[in-house]
Amino acid sequence: MDLDLPAEHVLLRDTVRAFMLTEVAPVIEVHERERRFPTDIVRRIGELGWLGIPIPEDEGGAGLDTLAYAVAVEEIGRVWGSLGLIVAAHTSLGCGPLHLAGTHEQQQAYLVPMASGRVLGAYGLTESGAGSDAGGTRTTARRDGTDWILDGAKRFITNAGQAGTYIVTAKTGETAKGAAEISAFIVPAETPGFSVGRLEDKLGLHASATGELRFEGARVPAENLLGAQGAGFRTFLKILDGGRISIGALAVGLAQAALDAAIPYARTREQFGRPIGSFQGVAFMIADMSTEIEAARQLVWRSAWLKDQGRDFGLAAAQAKLFASEVSSRATNAAIQIHGGYGYVTDYPVERFMRDAKLTEIGEGTSEIQRLVIARRVLDLRVI
Ligand SMILES: Cc1cc2nc3c(=O)[nH]c(=O)nc-3n(C[C@H](O)[C@H](O)[C@H](O)COP(=O)(O)OP(=O)(O)OC[C@H]3O[C@@H](n4cnc5c(N)ncnc54)[C@H](O)[C@@H]3O)c2cc1C
Known part of the structure; x- marks a missing residue:
């Protein structure tokens, strides 16, 4: 296996493995049993630069590639699935949209703190009526002056209640063909009208938080639209x-x-x-x-x-x-x-x-x- 990986990736893999075995493995059982989110461990891996592995350095990340990220997630998951999911959801789903579609200002304001490990991210797409068929999104966002007002709810969101920044999708109108026009928004945790609802009691991954996001007239400024209106899908x-x-x-x-x-x-x-x-x-x-x-x-x-x-x-x-x-x-x-x-x-x-x-x-x-x-x-x- 080592023959297939560049030396830099082997070093990352061995470093993550050693960290997981020495610092993380001893605390898994208590977190899983008590269904406790591993706040201290997540902070520590943020300090190590592992909450933004594939994100460029000028966006706060480690500037490594997707292969390095996959190698690290495998090593984390090999010891603790809950932590693997926390990292994967934060990086791919929280940081990913900001890297892909964010303006320079949005990246500086939101992505840099996330990819550098200071703020956890989450991504809200799924709803009670929109799972596999995400086009069935019911959460709405309507323009009100210089703001967007979000109403609705998301379900099964990883890192709910732990994230500082949520990327969420909402319906902003209809396309010419009558389908839902879906846009993406950046919702900071402290947004008025936004709250985290019930946390799920799951079969597994007990130390990762999975929960409901509620939007009751949640107001975000126009500049929190992520990408063009209608480009969310x-x-x-x-x-x-x-x-x-x-x-x-x-x-x-x-x-x-x-x-x-x-x-x-x-x-x-x-x-x-x-x-x-x-x-x-x-x-x-x-x-x-x-x-x-x-x-x-x-x-x-x-x-x-x-x-x-x-x-x-x-x-x-x-x-x-x-x-x-x-x-x-x-x-x-x-x-x-x-x-x-x-x-x-x-x-x-x-x-x-x-x-x-x-x-x-x-x-x-x-x-x-x-x-x-x-x-x-x-x-x-x-x-x-
Ligand atoms: C622990 C956990 C963490 C999650 N984290 C997130 C998150 O961070 N963000 C987020 O947005 N979502 C998250 N999800 C939601 C997850 O992505 C959805 O549960 C998943 O996409 C399936 O949607 P659903 O549960 O509504 O099932 P449904 O879509 O209702 O599917 C039920 C069954 O029908 C099948 N089915 C549906 N449509 C078809 C079709 N066209 N053809 C064949 N079979 C079909 C499905 O495969 C499945 O077997 C999470 C879920 C869990 C359990």
Whole structure:
């Protein structure tokens, strides 16, 4: 694996891995059990420059590439899925739109504090009636003098209640074809009329906050429109393409964690007087996990590399996310199977890996939506 990565990326990977194992691993269990957001750890990784890895230096980031970002998210996810999701949502979804569509003034005011790790970001697209079909957005924004007034609600937003800056989509009118005209807005947490509602009680990723955003006459100045009016839909499609690389990387990290746990267990747990890894049924599970994880990693790296080359990466990112997330669910499930009853109880971390991995098949476009994206591109049929 090292042969494939440039030296700079290997150094970043090893640094993140060492940090995760020494400073983060010991505090995971208490945060997960108490469903506590890891404020201190997030602050610390911000100081280390890991909350803006692929963002240019003049926009507050580390100025590294997407491959470096994918490598870092994998290493974070390999130890703690919740932290991986916090970082991925902040970077791809919070910082990403400001980098892609922000003016110089918006970038200086909002992106620099976020990418330099001082302010956490979040992205609100999903609503109760608009999940896979984001065109069904009901949240509205109407112009009032020099301001925009937002009304509505967002659901399932990562970093809700923890972020200082929210990028949200809202309907600003109708297109000539009668579809919703969607625009993006920068909403600082202290905006009057904006509040965070219920936080979700989730299957996994217990230390990451997922919650509702409420807009009740929330007033932001005209300069908080992000990109052109009506460009919000196009912007978020591009953002989701990039975000899929990081969710793919998170999925690979969780799958690798499952393999890392399964190997020593299979070597040391004995039944019938032999290590269980010597039974072909168990050994083949490990062989499949290791093969699929390596394939998933290569797809994620390839999509990151294409993005870094300025080439079309949408298809590759959807393929990487689809494959990696399904590998992640299979591998984490297999790790429980290999641990037998011990895998089903919380003494071992593999049950957490499985609960966390499931999200990667849902967030940033479900597996079915990835298949739609891929099929549209491969078949080149608009009607799918
Ligand atoms: C932990 C967590 C964190 C999240 N973080 C964020 C965030 O930060 N920001 C944000 O905006 N959103 C976030 N989401 C929302 C997430 O992106 C949505 O849950 C996801 O896009 C699916 O939408 P939905 O839940 O409404 O499901 P639905 O769209 O209702 O889908 C239900 C089922 O129908 C299937 N389906 C829907 N349409 C089709 C179709 N055309 N063809 C085939 N099958 C279809 C889906 O694949 C799925 O299996 C998060 C969700 C979770 C659980």
